Amino acid sequence: MPEGKVVFAKPEALEATSTHYCPGCSHGIVHRLIAEVIDELGIREKTVGIAPVGCAVLAYHYFDLDMAEAAHGRAPAVATGIKRVMPETVVFTYQGDGDLAAIGTAEIVHAANRGENITVIFVNNAVFGMTGGQMAPTTLPGQVTTSTPTGRDVKVAGYPLKVAELLAQTTGAAYVVRRTVTQPKYIRSCKKAIKIAFQTQLAGLGFSLVEILSTCSTNWGMSPIEALKWLEDNMIPYYPLGDYKVIDEVKALE
Amino acid sequence: MAKVLMKGNEAIAEAAIRAGCDGYFGYPITPQTELLEYMSKRMPELGRAFVQGESEIASINMVLGAAAAGKRAMTSSSSPGISLKQEGISYLAGNELPAVIVNIMRGGPGLGNVQPTQSDYFQATKGGGHGDYFPIVLAPSSVQEAMDLTILAFELADKYRNPAMILGDGCIGQIMEPVELPEVDTKPPAKPWALTGCKGRKKNVIRSLYLLAGPLEARNIILQKKYREIEAHEQRHAEFLLDGAEIVIVAYGTAGRVAQTAITKARDEGIPVGLFRPITLYPYPKKALSALIDTAKVFLVLEMSAGQMVEDVQLVAKGGVPVEFKGWLGGRVPAPTEVIEKIREMADKYVRSAQAS
Numbered sequence: 001m002p003e004g005k006v007v008f009a010k011p012e013a014l015e016a017t018s019t020h021y022c023p024g025c026s027h028g029i030v031h032r033l034i035a036e037v038i039d040e041l042g043i044r045e046k047t048v049g050i051a052p053v054g055c056a057v058l059a060y061h062y063f064d065l066d067m068a069e070a071a072h073g074r075a076p077a078v079a080t081g082i083k084r085v086m087p088e089t090v091v092f093t094y095q096g097d098g099d100l101a102a103i104g105t106a107e108i109v110h111a112a113n114r115g116e117n118i119t120v121i122f123v124n125n126a127v128f129g130m131t132g133g134q135m136a137p138t139t140l141p142g143q144v145t146t147s148t149p150t151g152r153d154v155k156v157a158g159y160p161l162k163v164a165e166l167l168a169q170t171t172g173a174a175y176v177v178r179r180t181v182t183q184p185k186y187i188r189s190c191k192k193a194i195k196i197a198f199q200t201q202l203a204g205l206g207f208s209l210v211e212i213l214s215t216c217s218t219n220w221g222m223s224p225i226e227a228l229k230w231l232e233d234n235m236i237p238y239y240p241l242g243d244y245k246v247i248d249e250v251k252a253l254e
Numbered sequence: 255m256a257k258v259l260m261k262g263n264e265a266i267a268e269a270a271i272r273a274g275c276d277g278y279f280g281y282p283i284t285p286q287t288e289l290l291e292y293m294s295k296r297m298p299e300l301g302r303a304f305v306q307g308e309s310e311i312a313s314i315n316m317v318l319g320a321a322a323a324g325k326r327a328m329t330s331s332s333s334p335g336i337s338l339k340q341e342g343i344s345y346l347a348g349n350e351l352p353a354v355i356v357n358i359m360r361g362g363p364g365l366g367n368v369q370p371t372q373s374d375y376f377q378a379t380k381g382g383g384h385g386d387y388f389p390i391v392l393a394p395s396s397v398q399e400a401m402d403l404t405i406l407a408f409e410l411a412d413k414y415r416n417p418a419m420i421l422g423d424g425c426i427g428q429i430m431e432p433v434e435l436p437e438v439d440t441k442p443p444a445k446p447w448a449l450t451g452c453k454g455r456k457k458n459v460i461r462s463l464y465l466l467a468g469p470l471e472a473r474n475i476i477l478q479k480k481y482r483e484i485e486a487h488e489q490r491h492a493e494f495l496l497d498g499a500e501i502v503i504v505a506y507g508t509a510g511r512v513a514q515t516a517i518t519k520a521r522d523e524g525i526p527v528g529l530f531r532p533i534t535l536y537p538y539p540k541k542a543l544s545a546l547i548d549t550a551k552v553f554l555v556l557e558m559s560a561g562q563m564v565e566d567v568q569l570v571a572k573g574g575v576p577v578e579f580k581g582w583l584g585g586r587v588p589a590p591t592e593v594i595e596k597i598r599e600m601a602d603k604y605v606r607s608a609q610a611s
């Protein structure tokens with residue numbers, strides 16, 4: 001008998017449970033990538049995660065990690081409190097675009113600018129998911145949501161916020177990139193970025209953030225496949241994938 | 255032990271350090287800023303965490319993080335800043351996380367002024383944020399007491415896994431008095447619930463979300479049981495010349511301190527007046543106050559507000575003794591002569607008229 005070899009298994013950092021996420025939602029992929037990275041880095045037992053308010057509020061049911069729940073937008077402040085009193089732990093926040101880019105702009109900008117040694121996974125799906133599809137700061141011009149029924153009018157509602165570009169301007173940030181998870185090649189690239197973000201923290205180099213363009217087929221009113229195409233055709237042109245800030249010490253990690 | 259001269263705000267900071275505060279997170283606001291400044295110097299010297307947050311909201315959420323990590327954490331502010339912290343205080347209560355919050359009250363509503371008031375009593379003692387909860391509220395009336403109560407606040411917060419608040423006013427924060435520095439032997443209890451990374455155990459989760467009514471009701475029942483226990487065991491107050499007092503002044507903090515001066519003079523005039531000074535505002539010292547209903551002819555409530563604690567005194571009195579009130583607004587601290595005048599008025603109405611009839 002040839003010896004069996006495990007080529008694919010559930011990451012230890014992930015619970016053996018089904019999630020409440022809708023079919024076609026990107027959260028499941030992103031959760032798995034984070035869990036794989038935590039396993040590969042061997043840091044599960046010294047990691048603390050912060051769940052946001054939004055669709056991922058129940059993330060603590062899906063990660064097998066110590067986790068806290070933060071008030072809407074406050075995850076970077078909660079992470080700061082944990083990291084400052086326990087610098088030996090690895091602390092990450094998992095935040096959506098309503099959480100991070102609307103109500104939580106003060107907390108994320110200042111955490112980045114302090115060079116807070118935490119990792120932020122920022123899921124941008126251009127909509128408030130949990131409350132049922134209202135306009136987010138990241139909603140595209142003309143995009144129809146339940147609170148922009150005729151499409152986002154930038155003269156009234158302003159322009160979509162480019163978070164990675166914005167935070168790359170802060171002196172304290174060490175690693176700020178944008179990725180997506182619509183195709184296997186993008187997923188591999190996204191996982192690599194998440195790993196570098198955690199390695200940035202492990203090396204004590206400062207603030208790291210991976211913005212991940214994601215689908216919300218339910219609130220976009222599309223099939224999962226249509227949603228993937230809509231993201232690539234509409235979101236990537238406005239939110240180009242790429243590395244927005246990578247300090248030399250982080251480049252040396254790669 | 256030799257006494258040292260300290261400002262109230264600095265004394266609270268020093269007491270927190272002696273109580274083993276591991277992390278301080280704050281934002282400047284008058285009249286409490288010296289507390290933040292003191293911590294900014296001392297905490298790094300001791301290898302402990304100090305962060306000046308970008309807002310009061312961020313600061314209280316940093317406190318929440320440090321508390322979730324099982325460490326002793328503290329923030330301080332003044333009235334408008336405390337309004338901003340209410341979100342985080344509600345989450346601390348819902349998550350059952352111990353933390354100490356200092357409110358050195360100033361005038362309101364709105365931006366108000368930086369003079370001492372007691373107009374945040376309702377906010378502090380009736381919950382303050384959303385949901386059914388109570389922070390433990392301690393009210394010092396001297397710099398020494400501010401130090402002692404700060405240490406107690408850390409102990410009670412840990413004991414009950416609940417936020418505890420020091421409710422001082424601008425006068426307590428700014429006044430300088432000689433204090434004896436407390437030698438503290440206080441160690442936090444074991445915190446097996448803390449988020450430290452799940453090495454060698456199952457994961458810990460700290461949360462306040464319970465999506466279904468049944469589980470959230472069960473959660474609230476647990477919290478309410480805890481509050482009943484706090485109410486049963488932690489009522490505290492101080493007394494001054496209550497023996498034979500027919501006029502019982504009820505006042506806390508700076509108002510209590512001014513009342514004490516006035517009472518000494520009124521006693522010289524032969525007026526039977528004494529002071530009941532609540533130290534815990536939540537839990538309110540109902541048991542001890544209600545014991546005075548039979549001997550008092552009137553409860554006179556003095557507050558540097560339009561009348562907030564007076565409602566708790568009325569609830570204790572239950573009509574068994576009349577409750578009178580005098581308040582000072584807008585940051586005006588009463589002069590003892592104003593209080594004596596009110597005491598004389600009470601004596602004419604409730605003591606001398608009774609003697610005449």
